[in-house]
Amino acid sequence: AQTVTQSQPEMSVQEAETVTLSCTYDTSESDYYLFWYKQPPSRQMILVIRQEAYKQQNATENRFSVNFQKAAKSFSLKISDSQLGDAAMYFCAHKAAGNKLTFGGGTRVLVKP
Amino acid sequence: GAVVSQHPSRVICKSGTSVKIECRSLDFQATTMFWYRQFPKQSLMLMATSNEGSKATYEQGVEKDKFLINHASLTLSTLTVTSAHPEDSSFYICSARDPQQGAGNSPLHFGNGTRLTVT
Numbered sequence: 001a002q003t004v005t006q007s008q009p010e011m012s013v014q015e016a017e018t019v020t021l022s023c024t025y026d027t028s029e030s031d032y033y034l035f036w037y038k039q040p041p042s043r044q045m046i047l048v049i050r051q052e053a054y055k056q057q058n059a060t061e062n063r064f065s066v067n068f069q070k071a072a073k074s075f076s077l078k079i080s081d082s083q084l085g086d087a088a089m090y091f092c093a094h095k096a097a098g099n100k101l102t103f104g105g106g107t108r109v110l111v112k113p
Numbered sequence: 114g115a116v117v118s119q120h121p122s123r124v125i126c127k128s129g130t131s132v133k134i135e136c137r138s139l140d141f142q143a144t145t146m147f148w149y150r151q152f153p154k155q156s157l158m159l160m161a162t163s164n165e166g167s168k169a170t171y172e173q174g175v176e177k178d179k180f181l182i183n184h185a186s187l188t189l190s191t192l193t194v195t196s197a198h199p200e201d202s203s204f205y206i207c208s209a210r211d212p213q214q215g216a217g218n219s220p221l222h223f224g225n226g227t228r229l230t231v232t
Contacts (some may be wrong), residue, residue: 035220043151043204045223091156099145099210101221103156 002027002094006104013082014112020067021077021107023092032096034068034075039106040088048090051075079109087111116140117209119224126197126231134192134227136163136207142187143209147221148180151204160205163190197231204228 003026013019025034036048051059051068059066063083067076079086092104116139126132136146144165149157161182162170169182179201181193190209194201208221 043206043226045157045206045208047220050220095221098162099221100147100159100162101157101208102159105156 002029002032002096002102004092004094004102004104006090006092006107008107009105010108010110012110012112013079015084016081018078018080019082019109021079021090021092021109023075023077023104025073025075025092025094025102025104027073027094027096029096032094034066035093035095035101036064036066036075036077037091037093037103038086038088039091045091049077082109082111084111084113117207117222117224119207119227121227122225123228124230126229128198128231129196131193131195132197132229134194134205134207134229136190136192136209136224138188138209138211138222141209141211141213143190144187144212146184146190146207146209148182148190148192149206149208151206151226153204157206160192163192165190194229197229199231202229202231 005024032053034051038046038048049061049064063080065078089106091106093101095101118137120135146163148160150160151157160175163182163184165184171177184190206226207224210221
């Protein structure tokens with residue numbers, strides 16, 4: 001079974017600064033995918049970024065980037081130039097065969113103006 | 114882009130009654146849909162995998178007789194909470210993957226969720 005761990009319940013960042021959210025996972029699969037989802041107060045799940053395990057290059061989406069360390073089973077998310085709209089819950093998720101997503105416990109990001 | 118519609122967004126029911134939640138894929142056909150449950154300030158927990166034309170697959174600890182899932186068409190899955198009790202009050206979210214977007218890293222599309230309150 002897969003497990004996903006987010007060790008930071010809450011992170012605070014000053015507007016325009018950078019914050020990094022940690023995520024570690026455990027899996028016996030060799031082929032899998034990793035995602036970061038954002039859940040604002042509306043509770044809509046929004047995909048932030050995705051990473052294929054077979055790719056060594058770290059994924060980047062505008063101000064969002066990941067540091068994928070496969071051997072360490074680590075998948076951190078960096079938010080650069082933080083904006084007020086980035087305030088939300090962020091969930092790290094693992095997907096192996098069958099499309100089942102396993103989520104971490106979430107990290108609440110607070111952005112200070 | 115692919116959209117998943119979930120209805121209702123909020124429902125309040127009395128203890129002992131049943132509630133049905135619908136999840137529709139609006140512009141794609143989904144042979145598989147997923148139902149999650151999210152308690153306040155907690156993560157999403159997978160309840161079951163809904164399979165079109167066959168029985169749902171339930172996660173360990175989820176009562177299949179209490180949470181009835183029907184996936185009668187390629188665009189609709191329903192979750193019925195039977196004989197609801199206050200402890201069933203939660204946020205329920207469905208999701209589906211558009212098979213046209215390819216396998217693997219194609220993301221799941223989520224509905225907007227249903228907040229169930231059992232009084």
